[in-house]
Amino acid sequence: MYEAAAVFHRPPHVLPPESGTLIQYVADNADINVNTLDDNNTLHIMGIIQIVTPKHSVLLEEPMPRIKETLSANDFKAKAHVPIQTYTNDGVVGYSKINFKDFVYGTKTVSFLKKADVIWFYGKWENESLPGWNGFIERLTNNHTNYSKSQISFLPFIYQPASNYNTIYTTLLCALENAKRYGHTVCIVTFDQPLYAREIVSAAPEGSELSKIIIRLGGFHLLMSFMGAIGHIMQGSGMKEVLAEIYASKSLEKMFNGHAYARAVRAHTLLQLTLAIVILKEVEMNNIMDADLIINIEHILEYEERGPTAKLWIQYFCMVSIAKEFLRAERMGDWKAHLNCVKEMLPYFHASGHFPYAKSTHLYLQDMKQLQNLMDPEVYKKFSGGFFTVRRSGKLSCGTSTDMVIEQSMMKAMKTDGGIARGRSTKESVISKWVYSMHAMNTVCDKLEDIANVRMDTTEQHVDASDLRVKKMLETYEDF
Template identity: 35%
Template sequence: MGFFQFVFDNADFNVATISGHNTFHSMGGIGCVTPDSGKSRHTINRSTKLVKADVTGEFGENYERTRIEILPFINLQPTDPSSIYTALNFSRKQSSLHGMKTCFVTFDQPLNAKAIEIVASDEILQGVVVRMNGFHLLMSFMGSVGYIMGGSGLEVLWESVYAPASVVHMMTGHAYVHALRAHLLTSVALFTFMMTEMEDKTKESLLALHKAIIGQKPVDLEDEKVMQTLIEKNQQRIKTEKERSQTRRLWLNYMEQVSLIKQFIYAERTGDWALHLNSIRQMIPYFHAAGHLAYAKSARIYLQQMQALQTTMNETEFGKFTKDGYFTIRRKDNLWGGIISDQSIEQNLMRLLKISGGMTRGRGITDSSLAMLVHAFPYCIPIC
């Protein structure tokens, strides 16, 4: 039996670009089935040339890939409670048809709050669990980091590489790809600067461990002791550096925030449920500090609901969702093949509505062509 979950998002597009009227309001959705049984109604054979394993190397084990099905559009205002109820009820029925007692549905933050209220007030939907939108949560967290680091010189540093107009969006977390790469590179640069002040013996131990990890060699007990000693030394050094000046404290805190970003991505990519919850728990104080109160509130409610899952879910389903990592969407059957659930709908549905041939290209759209697109997309997108 497959494990089903559903993701819904706004599909609002201004299809009449000249007048600004007759905007297309709808809610798009996808159904995610793990493992991919290969029984999709949309199948097309294609030849692929794969790189041999002896070239790339192997790490870990094979993981179950997820099949993504495009659901029919709900042609109503996405913020209308009727639209949300329709999506919830449809997901519940589909999960029930496939033998699942618990139905997972993901919405973005504004719809998430309304969906939780609807589920709490309707006995029919008691088996439905509303999940947090991790992709937009991560964007909001990067915006929180940018707010906290405002005026620190981070913008000036980034402007030496990126255009100033782009840096404005990167600091708010909206330019996701650029912002993520900039945070990672800045963190590496700061760590490299810290390395220059380390003892030679500590550097040698770090390099030896790095080579062992890159070479995928088994780590023996002696190496584990060395690693533990390095961690303890590093924590003590960070504590000492924070006490030396406020500037050092600011940038060391920034490195911890970037580490939290990497930790969250690692949890989603590998399907580590405990790390996923722990990452969100550590993000909440930063949401409060930056004034992102909507995500601070939603994240806290989400944690409370997820911690109570074990008492309400079927044991088999709970094991698949948490231990087997089915909470994430896997595009590939390897360790690093998972993506965040609401990121999958952006990649598989929303992106194709905006590219050439989609709804937003051209000088306008008629009712007949709009109807054709809405009904054809669920069948055309999997082939594309």
């Protein structure tokens, strides 16, 4: 009955943009395997979440009145039913209205963070007990803890396959209406590449509300594709044989195509560290904090002249640096570094045959560079100042890509105990009750954690800084 009361209770109110609030929406395909016996009749629907930053801009309506009568399944179904809107563009091809622009390549992003990389390489060379890369960055930034957290809410599912144009069109309209309900004129929607809705927005009449929707390309899936590009370029280099000393052979294929995300990030970080230590042995240095050290490290590019093999591995070193810089930009909310990394990724997408991502990434970068001219100045200041990433704690280096958030929240909740894919029915009325009551259930969990003084969403120590992980990293490095 508590779930039923939450469904029909007034939803939480979101403060208007004048208060410094930013709303983002993320949509992704949600698959529910109904028949696990034969794998037939899988339910394909579109899942949507709403991300509000800062968290305190979401005002919960209390108290919640009791439900005194039993409600029917039709009542719940009607509450969350989203009517499908038919997409008609009158023969207009969206991409034909877009002028593609060239970008200037060759400029590198130089920042304190890349200097920190060099310090980490040197530190691991001199002191093997130093934490892993993630743990090291966490230690450098652990005094910066006053960053805005985000509130994540689930919106009703759209009962059509996500790849259907009508479904994507309906998703955009739902996000637009939801933003207008709270007085927000800026509507930002994130998709991964297969659902990237730039064509639909481009085909909309100029000046219409649909044409003003800002479409973002998910950073998590973008990085997965980039790591797949690295794996493709490095085929036949011997890298797979080296990593086979550490990882199970069956998992290497998924690591090389980027699908085994966490393993791929760790493997590339370790392999780059090994290369860096080999290089550091040839670099003369007296003081690790000397500014000349960075200049000496940049002279590594001269090693390319030693032959094709040297050129290949220097290129690999640069590709991993781009991936790590992109991760830092997402975690720390550095918008400029985010765009610079996206630009640096583009040639590798083309070289590795990742043409869908090459096209979508080019459009995405082109749009985001014009964002300042399309957004309200105050909203853009908040967005580019770090609100484009999602934080669930106040730490600096804990941001998460928006498309990763929907995987970690909605998709994970669907497929764990209590989720709609684990023992519940997939009828629209049941899913409606699950979606609309989730914010109330999460509130109860948060209050229980406060009473018990226990947090389940974060820890004071990064896992890469733990003694066990440092020991494991040392063993792995010795295997190289």
